[in-house]
Amino acid sequence: MQKINGFVRRLPAWPIYIVSVAWFGWLFWQALSGAMGPDPVNALELALGTLALQLMVALLAISPARKYLGLNLIKFRRALGLAVFFFVAMHLGVWMILDVQFLGQVLNDLVKRPFITIGMASFVLMVPLALTSNNLSIRRLGPQAWNKLHKLTYAVVILGAAHNVLIQKTWETEPLVYLGIIAALLVMRIKWRPFMATA
Amino acid sequence: MAGGWKNDLSWADVTPEADFWDRRKFMTAAAGLGVAAAMPRMAQAQALKPNSWKDITSYNNFYEFGTGKGDPAAYAHQLTTSPWSVEIDGLVENPGTYSLADVLDGMEIEDRIYRLRCVETWSMVVPWNGFELRDLLKKVGVKPGAKYVSFETLLRPEEMPGQKGKVLDWPYREGLRLDEAMHPLTLMATGIYGRDLPNQNGAPLRLVVPWKYGFKSIKSIVKISLTRRQPRTSWNDYNPRAFGFYSNVNPEVAAFTNQSSERPIGGGVFAKRIPTLKFNGYGDQVASLYQGMDLSKFY
Numbered sequence: 001m002q003k004i005n006g007f008v009r010r011l012p013a014w015p016i017y018i019v020s021v022a023w024f025g026w027l028f029w030q031a032l033s034g035a036m037g038p039d040p041v042n043a044l045e046l047a048l049g050t051l052a053l054q055l056m057v058a059l060l061a062i063s064p065a066r067k068y069l070g071l072n073l074i075k076f077r078r079a080l081g082l083a084v085f086f087f088v089a090m091h092l093g094v095w096m097i098l099d100v101q102f103l104g105q106v107l108n109d110l111v112k113r114p115f116i117t118i119g120m121a122s123f124v125l126m127v128p129l130a131l132t133s134n135n136l137s138i139r140r141l142g143p144q145a146w147n148k149l150h151k152l153t154y155a156v157v158i159l160g161a162a163h164n165v166l167i168q169k170t171w172e173t174e175p176l177v178y179l180g181i182i183a184a185l186l187v188m189r190i191k192w193r194p195f196m197a198t199a
Numbered sequence: 200m201a202g203g204w205k206n207d208l209s210w211a212d213v214t215p216e217a218d219f220w221d222r223r224k225f226m227t228a229a230a231g232l233g234v235a236a237a238m239p240r241m242a243q244a245q246a247l248k249p250n251s252w253k254d255i256t257s258y259n260n261f262y263e264f265g266t267g268k269g270d271p272a273a274y275a276h277q278l279t280t281s282p283w284s285v286e287i288d289g290l291v292e293n294p295g296t297y298s299l300a301d302v303l304d305g306m307e308i309e310d311r312i313y314r315l316r317c318v319e320t321w322s323m324v325v326p327w328n329g330f331e332l333r334d335l336l337k338k339v340g341v342k343p344g345a346k347y348v349s350f351e352t353l354l355r356p357e358e359m360p361g362q363k364g365k366v367l368d369w370p371y372r373e374g375l376r377l378d379e380a381m382h383p384l385t386l387m388a389t390g391i392y393g394r395d396l397p398n399q400n401g402a403p404l405r406l407v408v409p410w411k412y413g414f415k416s417i418k419s420i421v422k423i424s425l426t427r428r429q430p431r432t433s434w435n436d437y438n439p440r441a442f443g444f445y446s447n448v449n450p451e452v453a454a455f456t457n458q459s460s461e462r463p464i465g466g467g468v469f470a471k472r473i474p475t476l477k478f479n480g481y482g483d484q485v486a487s488l489y490q491g492m493d494l495s496k497f498y
Contacts, residue, residue, distance in 0.1 A: 032466050102472070171366070
């Protein structure tokens with residue numbers, strides 16, 4: 001593991017930004033070119049949302065990977081977090097601009113469709129996290145306050161996974177699996193107090 | 200009686216029916232105003248046309264093959280549609296199990312270009328081939344007392360992988376009130392674009408009720424029953440608040456989701472939404488069926 005960590009330390013994190021933007025560009029081009037089928041808007045929404053969810057899982061796995069495997073990937077956490085934010089923002093943009101198209105209808109959906117409300121809540125909570133994902137903010141806020149703020153991530157991922165479950169017309173397996181994995185990754189973070197010791 | 204409804208559209212003039220009526224109204228108005236004013240609108244209306252074979256046969260909801268839009272096209276080839284028979288029972292003079300050939304015997308296959316509106320708020324225009332359901336019902340003889348018609352899709356999990364999951368309570372069931380079933384617009388489709396119905400579109404025999412949300416138009420039918428009481432239907436059972444028994448297209452009632460507009464399939468990434476029309480634009484033909492009913496209650 002020491003060797004792997006040594007190797008990882010030499011890898012830069014910045015390519016994650018470039019790959020994310022290029023990936024979005026590629027997906028959008030696929031939608032334009034017809035490669036996504038007769039309903040590219042829906043396909044694009046789905047692709048961006050799913051990608052964001054998968055990156056959330058990767059992001060959440062970083063801490064447990066260090067704790068249980070000794071694998072240190074902490075240096076990629078900021079870039080991955082910002083990539084999640086980017087894909088969710090594009091997902092939201094496609095939904096608002098290309099799918100729903102009318103602002104009045106967007107607002108109506110936000111109020112009347114709980115799974116839209118939940119998805120939007122997830123995005124809104126992500127904004128302060130994205131805005132403070134830089135060294136200056138850590139210094140300004142102080143590491144303790146910054147860490148506390150970034151615990152919002154847990155609410156973001158649960159809301160995101162719930163949005164994915166509820167947006168389906170029926171109860172489907174795959175979204176429930178994502179929700180289960182995310183829940184498991186959160187449970188792994190709980191610091192269990194030994195019952196015997198406290199008793 | 201076959202031919203109870205004529206396409207107001209020829210194959211050369213493939214505007215969806217609803218826009219045709221818009222155009223008719225506009226032209227009547229234009230007659231008083233001078234024809235020139237009507238020209239841009241006509242040009243726009245004529246630009247609309249049936250979806251491509253590819254759109255119609257690759258973008259489907261047929262949960263028996265999976266819940267993804269591409270699943271039916273990917274897996275429906277496993278389905279055996281020959282031999283095929285349809286059991287017709289309940290309040291009929293001649294109940295029995297009819298082979299597909301017996302069902303089709305004496306039926307006149309017509310072209311019907313219909314708009315299809317999904318409850319998920321997308322829409323298509325499909326050039327169906329089929330016969331009027333009322334012709335079949337007359338052939339088997341409807342007994343007095345029958346008030347509803349119920350339909351069942353084939354249950355065959357070994358060929359329909361979606362049925363291995365518990366997404367819906369299989370087999371898929373749908374139903375119509377008898378007067379809806381006897382309406383000349385109500386079609387039993389056997390083809391699209393003059394070709395046999397592809398499996399993913401509900402081969403070999405499916406219902407098409409163009410003024411209702413697409414899920415009412417049940418696919419791959421193996422059973423038809425004439426009943427006294429309103430039959431249970433799959434989506435209504437699954438979520439009665441979201442999916443009503445009637446499920447008439449209605450922009451004013453937010454069933455499942457807001458239904459005021461729709462995204463036409465086939466227009467690409469930047470396709471504009473268009474307003475949804477009550478009864479999917481077939482109000483002139485069917486609104487009378489629901490006279491006196493509160494459609495916000497019976498949705």
